[in-house]
Amino acid sequence: MNVAPRLRPRTLAQVHLPTVTLAHGGGGKAMKDLIDDVFVRAFDNAALAPLEDQARFDLCDLARHGDRLAFTTDSFVVDPLIFPGGDIGKLAVCGTVNDLAVGGARPLYLSCAAIVEEGVTIDLLRQIAGSMASAAAEAGVEIVTGDTKVVHKGACDKLFLTTTGIGVIREGVNLGAHLAREGDVVLVNGLLGDHGAAILSARGDMALTTPIESDCAPLNGLIDALLAAAPGVRFLRDATRGGLATVLNEIAGASQVAIEIEERATPIREEVKAFCEILGLDPLYLANEGKIVVVAPPEEAEAALAAIRAHPLGARAAVVGRVHPGEAGRVTMRTVFGGRRIVDMLVGEQLPRIC
Amino acid sequence: MKYLDEFRDGAKASILVREIETLVASMDIPDEKPLNIMEVCGGHTHSIFRYGVEGMLPKEIELVHGPGCPVCVLPMGRVDDCVAIAEQKHVIFTTFGDAMRVPGSRKSLMQAKADGADVRMVYSPMDALALARANPTREVVFFGLGFETTMPSTALTILQAESDVVTNFSVFCNHITIVPTIKAILDSPDLRLDGFLGPGHVSMVIGTAPYEFIARFYRKPMVIAGFEPLDILQSIWMVLRQIKEGRVEIENQYARVVPEDGNAPALRAVARVYELREFFEWRGLGSIDHSGVKLRDEYARFDAERKFAIPNVRIADPKSCQCGEVLKGAIKPWQCKVFGSACTPETPLGALMVSSEGACAAYYQYGGVKHHEAAE
Numbered sequence: 106m107n108v109a110p111r112l113r114p115r116t117l118a119q120v121h122l123p124t125v126t127l128a129h130g131g132g133g134k135a136m137k138d139l140i141d142d143v144f145v146r147a148f149d150n151a152a153l154a155p156l157e158d159q160a161r162f163d164l165c166d167l168a169r170h171g172d173r174l175a176f177t178t179d180s181f182v183v184d185p186l187i188f189p190g191g192d193i194g195k196l197a198v199c200g201t202v203n204d205l206a207v208g209g210a211r212p213l214y215l216s217c218a219a220i221v222e223e224g225v226t227i228d229l230l231r232q233i234a235g236s237m238a239s240a241a242a243e244a245g246v247e248i249v250t251g252d253t254k255v256v257h258k259g260a261c262d263k264l265f266l267t268t269t270g271i272g273v274i275r276e277g278v279n280l281g282a283h284l285a286r287e288g289d290v291v292l293v294n295g296l297l298g299d300h301g302a303a304i305l306s307a308r309g310d311m312a313l314t315t316p317i318e319s320d321c322a323p324l325n326g327l328i329d330a331l332l333a334a335a336p337g338v339r340f341l342r343d344a345t346r347g348g349l350a351t352v353l354n355e356i357a358g359a360s361q362v363a364i365e366i367e368e369r370a371t372p373i374r375e376e377v378k379a380f381c382e383i384l385g386l387d388p389l390y391l392a393n394e395g396k397i398v399v400v401a402p403p404e405e406a407e408a409a410l411a412a413i414r415a416h417p418l419g420a421r422a423a424v425v426g427r428v429h430p431g432e433a434g435r436v437t438m439r440t441v442f443g444g445r446r447i448v449d450m451l452v453g454e455q456l457p458r459i460c
Numbered sequence: 461m462k463y464l465d466e467f468r469d470g471a472k473a474s475i476l477v478r479e480i481e482t483l484v485a486s487m488d489i490p491d492e493k494p495l496n497i498m499e500v501c502g503g504h505t506h507s508i509f510r511y512g513v514e515g516m517l518p519k520e521i522e523l524v525h526g527p528g529c530p531v532c533v534l535p536m537g538r539v540d541d542c543v544a545i546a547e548q549k550h551v552i553f554t555t556f557g558d559a560m561r562v563p564g565s566r567k568s569l570m571q572a573k574a575d576g577a578d579v580r581m582v583y584s585p586m587d588a589l590a591l592a593r594a595n596p597t598r599e600v601v602f603f604g605l606g607f608e609t610t611m612p613s614t615a616l617t618i619l620q621a622e623s624d625v626v627t628n629f630s631v632f633c634n635h636i637t638i639v640p641t642i643k644a645i646l647d648s649p650d651l652r653l654d655g656f657l658g659p660g661h662v663s664m665v666i667g668t669a670p671y672e673f674i675a676r677f678y679r680k681p682m683v684i685a686g687f688e689p690l691d692i693l694q695s696i697w698m699v700l701r702q703i704k705e706g707r708v709e710i711e712n713q714y715a716r717v718v719p720e721d722g723n724a725p726a727l728r729a730v731a732r733v734y735e736l737r738e739f740f741e742w743r744g745l746g747s748i749d750h751s752g753v754k755l756r757d758e759y760a761r762f763d764a765e766r767k768f769a770i771p772n773v774r775i776a777d778p779k780s781c782q783c784g785e786v787l788k789g790a791i792k793p794w795q796c797k798v799f800g801s802a803c804t805p806e807t808p809l810g811a812l813m814v815s816s817e818g819a820c821a822a823y824y825q826y827g828g829v830k831h832h833e834a835a836e
Binding site: 310311312375378379382387438440442443444445446447449 | 461464465469473474477509511513515583689690824825
């Protein structure tokens with residue numbers, strides 16, 4: 106990184122009011138104070154420091170990581186902003202990091218755009234920016250550019266974040282939903298449905314208290330280990346909104362294959378099962394924020410499973426199903442009861458605003 | 461999960477399936493005329509699909525998915541009334557989530573919400589009452605929906621509102637009763653049913669006696685069934701035993717929950733708050749005498765039908781929709797002309813496509829693997 110010269114260290118401005126007002130979005134000193142105090146202080150890195158309208162990268166530096174760029178964006182509107190196991194900031198970093206990593210890319214740089222409703226406390230913003238910074242550090246990425254807007258009360262719900270990310274795809278890695286073949290094995294890296302259940306229960310309108318925490322985590326480290334051990338892996342995807350069921354349907358559709366999973370083999374925490382039981386939800390459709398679905402060729406399935414299990418975010422990994430002959434595009438499940446059922450795409454929404 | 465996994469045990473299921481196969485083999489049922497057993501309740505339909513029960517049964521048994529999904533049988537005109545109430549400026553309209561997507565002739569409650577109406581999902585009528593207390597300047601209306609299962613909780617909420625003198629709370633009452641509906645199905649000329657799985661949760665409230673006429677006058681066996689897959693298999697086996705032995709009785713497989721006499725406090729609350737309507741309109745089945753309830757005059761001030769001007773217009777079911785025939789077991793969901801084409805869960809034409817307990821939505825969502833494979 107040689108294009109962003111270290112500037113003379115300057116003192117960061119501070120906000121002295123307890124809450125955000127429309128003045129903080131006005132483009133003047135108040136806005137600069139807010140950006141300095143909240144975001145620049147937390148994100149602190151060489152590319153961000155000049156505070157130009159854009160971050161600048163050295164192409165040669167990027168090319169050392171691989172031969173193609175990966176580029177992705179995601180918006181975050183989760184309600185509540187802070188939930189067991191994470192907050193909107195951690196989610197916004199992990200979500201975009203994971204979207205890059207499942208394409209076989211090394212995530213490198215993120216942007217962060219914040220839409221803030223007037224009246225939100227500065228302390229809350231500091232907390233969220235702090236958690237973005239630690240998630241970025243954990244994932245080994247830098248937040249290098251950003252934008253802040255303040256809107257009237259009611260024009261958004263407290264805080265919306267958008268993160269955009271750039272990563273570089275390793276040479277020779279070609280992952281795709283259309284690459285699944287008969288005999289391939291489907292794996293997940295751990296317990297499913299924690300995020301969806303945690304958010305729903307954190308909202309409090311179910312009058313249920315549960316110890317369930319969101320699984321929100323950056324998965325690029327685990328994916329590095331997986332791709333090193335099983336370079337023939339065909340496809341990866343993080344099972345976010347719509348859960349495992351939705352990802353499997355996407356694979357079955359894109360590859361024109363059938364997939365059958367075993368209910369017995371699908372790892373789901375007892376608390377999540379009970380939570381779903383009471384509310385009539387299906388855990389296969391619950392969102393995850395730290396889980397990937399892996400399609401591996403049969404000869405690499407064992408190596409893939411071992412590599413995932415060796416990583417701290419993959420201890421409860423399991424083979425959940427197989428690509429098998431059958432009607433193209435169809436996902437089925439062998440139930441614990443001994444029956445078979447079709448696992449279709451979710452129509453509409455099971456739950457609103459989980460990410 | 462304790463007390464649930466026991467009722468989903470695959471090993472026990474295969475023993476029961478073998479028992480059912482043996483029984484069926486001894487009954488000499490012709491291939492072209494399988495035994496039609498109707499599960500009345502939408503909760504059963506959901507379990508049957510969720511666990512793949514249908515595919516485990518011998519081909520001589522056909523399950524017919526009955527009318528016991530209150531969201532499914534709600535006619536368009538009533539949805540229009542909901543929307544009309546919800547669109548009044550000072551109203552907070554509260555409903556169970558399932559009812560949000562039911563199509564009206566103009567729009568669903570979900571569309572009304574998108575257009576600016578204050579429609580909120582609740583999990584209990586008591587949540588709606590709490591909203592009324594928290595918003596004294598607004599009128600909070602609860603969409604009372606369901607069979608005898610949910611009728612008592614709405615009644616008890618009204619009694620609570622009465623004793624707490626909450627004046628800005630009312631109920632748009634669309635509660636319906638199961639017995640006249642089963643009778644209407646039994647009276648239907650295209651009836652092709654050989655037995656029933658009786659509703660578990662309704663029976664927990666009303667007990668087993670109200671079904672006696674089914675055995676006595678219509679000579680059809682019924683087994684009141686629990687909702688776990690083993691409950692359902694065992695109940696099917698019990699119906700088959702009755703048929704095989706030439707008995708027609710109302711048996712109770714779900715005795716761990718359903719007392720013979722029902723739930724007395726719940727029944728008292730129901731009797732105190734509601735009276736029968738002369739008739740109620742059902743989607744797909746038409747008007748059925750005495751099949752719905754309304755609030756008694758003493759509770760008129762909690763009755764949204766009297767508190768608000770509602771259009772109360774009867775809207776005919778779409779012509780192409782064959783929900784009624786599916787409900788009566790005359791055709792299977794996938795034999796309907798519009799199944800999966802004009803009528804899908806995203807754009808439901810008929811009510812059976814709306815709720816996850818509706819037979820068509822269940823087929824579409826979970827798919828009868830048996831019928832798909834038969835069709836291939």
